[in-house]
Structures are given as C-alpha cells and as structure tokens.
Amino acid sequence: MAVLFAAYSFVRIASAPGKVLITGGYLILERPNAGIVLSTNARFYAIVKPLYDELRPDSWAWSWTDLKLTSPQMSRETMYKMSLKHFALQCTSRQVFEARNPFVEYAVQYAVAAAYSTFDNNKKDLLHKLLLQAGFDITILGSNDFYSYRNEIEARGLPLTPESLAFLPPFSSITFNTEQSNGQNSKPEVAKTGLGSSAAMTTSVVAALLNYLGVVNFSSGSDNGDQHQESLNVVHIIAQTAHCMAQGKVGSGFDVSSAVYGSHRYVRFSPQIISSAQNAIRAMPLEEVVADVLKGMWDHERTKFSLPPLMNLLLGEPGIGGSSTPSMVGAVKNWQKSDPEKSLDTWKRLSEANTSLELQLNILSKLAEDHWEIYKSVICSCSMYQSEKWVEQANEAISQEIVKALIGARDSMLNIRSHMKLMGMAAGIPIEPESQTELLDATMNMCGVLLAGVPGAGGFDAVFAVTLGDSGNNLAKAWSSHNVLALLVSEDPRGVCIENSDPRTNQITSGVSSVRIV
Structure with missing residues (x-):
C-alpha cells in the first residue's frame, strides 16, 4: 500500500485559457449556428496534490475524505468533507457562504465520479483507499487579465497602460466591487474582464484531477494520437457537465470548449445531453449519471481556426x-x-x-x-x-x-x-x-x-x-x-495544458513550461 500511495504523492498542475468570442454572439446558443472563439494567453491554473503526506492507520474505516481548496488571490482557504459513496461535499469552514466556489465543487465531484465510473473494481478499491488516506489539496490561480486592476493601478498613481499592468505581480490579490444596490450593501463581487474565468477555472480543475487520478494521460509525444484525443474529449465532457451544473443551466459551451481545445470554429452540442443528466441526478447515483454522460452522443462541432499571420x-x-x-x-x-x-x-x-x-x-x-x-x-x-x-x-x-x-x-x-x-x-x-x-x-x-x-x-x-x-x-x-x-491579452491557440512547474515560481506567467496537449 505504501508503494501505491507513493505513486499518488505527486503534484499535478493543469492550465486552461480564457476566451474571446469574436463572432456568434447569441446565435451560438442555437444549432447549427457557428461562432469563432479565440483562446488567449490568460490562463487559469489548478494545482492538485495529496493533503496528507503519510498514511493514517485508522483511515480505512472512514467513508469521507478531506478536501482543502485554496484561492490565494481571494485570500480564501476552504475545507470540505467529501463522501466517497455519493461524492457529496460538505463545507466545514466557518464562513460557509462566502467561501464556497460552486464551479470548483462540481468540477471535483464530477471528476472523482468519472474516475470511479471508469475504473474496474480492483483499481476502484485501491483508488478508494488512497483517497481516504491522502485527501485532496487544490490551489487555483488566475492570470491577472481575468480581473480588473484599474483601481489598483490608479491607487499606485500609474498610467492606464499595459506597462502598468505588467508592473503588478503575477496572480495579484483580486479587487472587489463595492457598489451598493437599492441603497443596501450588496455582496462584493470580483470585477472581471469577460474572459470566461469560470470556464477556464472549471476546465483546469477537471484536467488536473483527471490526470492526477489516472483517468486521462497527456504526454508531449502523443499530440496526434487517439489516446491523446480521447483524453481531451473526456476532459471536455466532464468540464462541460460540471460547468453547466454549477451555472444551473445549459449554456452554449463555447467557453469550456475553447478552454479545452483552444481557438476554433464552434457549433454547440444538443443541450438534451446535459439536461437529461440534470434530471437523472435526482434519481440515479452520480457515478452512474457521469458514466451515461461519458457514453452520450456529443454532437458539438469543432473546426480548426486561428487569426491569420501578422x-x-x-x-x-x-x-x-x-x-x-x-x-x-x-x-x-x-x-x-x-x-x-x-x-x-x-x-x-x-x-x-x-x-x-x-x-x-x-x-x-x-x-x-x-x-x-x-x-x-x-x-x-x-x-x-x-x-x-x-x-x-x-x-x-x-x-x-x-x-x-x-x-x-x-x-x-x-x-x-x-x-x-x-x-x-x-x-x-x-x-x-x-x-x-x-x-x-x-x-x-x-x-x-x-x-x-x-x-x-x-x-x-x-x-x-x-x-x-x-x-x-x-x-x-x-x-x-x-x-x-x-490588457496584456493576446491570442494563444493552445487549449488545456499539463504544466511542469508551479506558475508562481516564474516571473512571467506566459512563459511557464508546459506540455502542449492540443
């Protein structure tokens, strides 16, 4: 068991890009209308590792594992208990409402359920024991361009230029909106720039977890292989489903699609494939729902596209x-x-x-x-x-x-x-x-x-x-x-990537060494 535990004692880091939809606004909600979506060099990162470094002898008797979610930019650390029977998450942090992140929560639940629905019984038993003993430690980081730092720049007396943005440290603390609504204090919301942070965040967490759990395997030498494409497709299906569940509705999905596959021409999937899962979740175990979604007829269309040279x-x-x-x-x-x-x-x-x-x-x-x-x-x-x-x-x-x-x-x-x-x-x-x-x-x-x-x-x-x-x-x-x-954003046609190092160790986040998987 110690040897098997050691196999999971590593860090997995995945990143996924933000998007810009340059054609297809509103029309893309209905098939067969197409839209052109460009992926960008603004990326969301998910870092997954074991929560505990050593085996705990009494953990075999438990049915819940521990999860810690950290968002340094929002100065938040949230603790959960996760059922490995129903994959339910129970937030144990004091400030429950403020701390919860539904996109990460659904990404974790659906990625773990995908592992259980994919593995045979022997591998499933080993995974079950290891998760109980190791837990999860997930850190999420978003490139500065996902968020507005105008207030920060103005407070520093700097001009509104890209050079001023570049002066800010990577993954800076996020500025909150403090506007009032109807004369009362509204809940502070992160000021965003519209690059699809929730889709990029969901995709990065799903990719990191699926890779960490051994459901998908990306390597630099398999860019065009069937296994590589199948891994991308699994990440896409789980990320799309988790993102829709977190939103409470079935959107067009172009933001998740570009986060997985990069720049392309996109035609949406038939919404019934996820709406049926939303209905099934009330009557079926999550593991079975996810298995059905993975086997479903995903009819979205992707055509390679990027801006012309120069x-x-x-x-x-x-x-x-x-x-x-x-x-x-x-x-x-x-x-x-x-x-x-x-x-x-x-x-x-x-x-x-x-x-x-x-x-x-x-x-x-x-x-x-x-x-x-x-x-x-x-x-x-x-x-x-x-x-x-x-x-x-x-x-x-x-x-x-x-x-x-x-x-x-x-x-x-x-x-x-x-x-x-x-x-x-x-x-x-x-x-x-x-x-x-x-x-x-x-x-x-x-x-x-x-x-x-x-x-x-x-x-x-x-x-x-x-x-x-x-x-x-x-x-x-x-x-x-x-x-x-x-902003410092430019087109980067890459989709989701498995990273080789923690992006915080690099001065320039766009230069992070990564394995290109699209």
Missing part, C-alpha cells in the same frame, strides 16, 4: 463595469418570442455577416500560406495607414486580393456590429452601448486596425480589436488617452 488580438477595458450575460440572453429570447418575424430576419442577417467574416479571414490565411512574401509586405504596409488608404498599397493581382479580403473583413465586422446593436435596441438591452460604439468607431478609424467589436454577448465588458503588424502599440496608447486600459 494579426494580433487586443482587449481594452473601458472601466464602465461588466454586464450580466444571463440577463441579456434572457432579454433576447423574450424579444424572439414577442416578435418572431423581425427577430428571425435579424438572426439571418447576423448569421450571414458572421459567415462572411469567417470566410474573409480564411481567405487571408490561405493567401498568407500561398504567397507569404507578398502577404507580409501588404500587411506591413497597411498597418501604417487607415483603411481607406489600403487600396493604394496594392499594385498587382495577389496584393489586390489581400487588400480586398482585408476590406471585406472590415465590412463584415461593421455589419455584425450594426445587426447586434439593432438587436439590442429591439430587446431593450445594451449589446453595443453608445459609449462602446464611440470607442469602437474611433478604434476602427485608427491606422492598422482591421476589426473592433464587443465580444460574446456584448455590453460593458472589455472590447476587442484585431490589428495588423505592429500597429497594436499605437492603439494601446490611443486607448489609454480615452481612459481605456489595454
């Missing part, structure tokens, strides 16, 4: 405050029911604009692949001019094709913004608020800016821009002059 993703935080995606989605659904004819027409036009943008970006990627030197020259030239002067940079057939695709992409983005704004006005919600419109128009009029928009469901979260060449540096400075903080 194009860069930038995010800007306007400092107005975030928006509630669930309430905005609810308003759009109510509008669809109240005015089906108009909403269907808007839906159709928005879908066509989304498809057009995707097509133009794919054309640019193909032109870069086939005519690299010409492509590089055109992109570098256009990066120094406003869009109305891009045509002047094309003096032969291939360069004209490149400029045509660039302008086509811009026009498609303008159409997307127009339809999204009209949809928001009809539904009575600020999908592209006037303040964002002014900011985005000014952004798209700058030299070298290809696209600008509100990601996902829109509102007052961070805006995004796609720039050509090195023009992003000038955009960051221009945003700063408009009280918009350019």
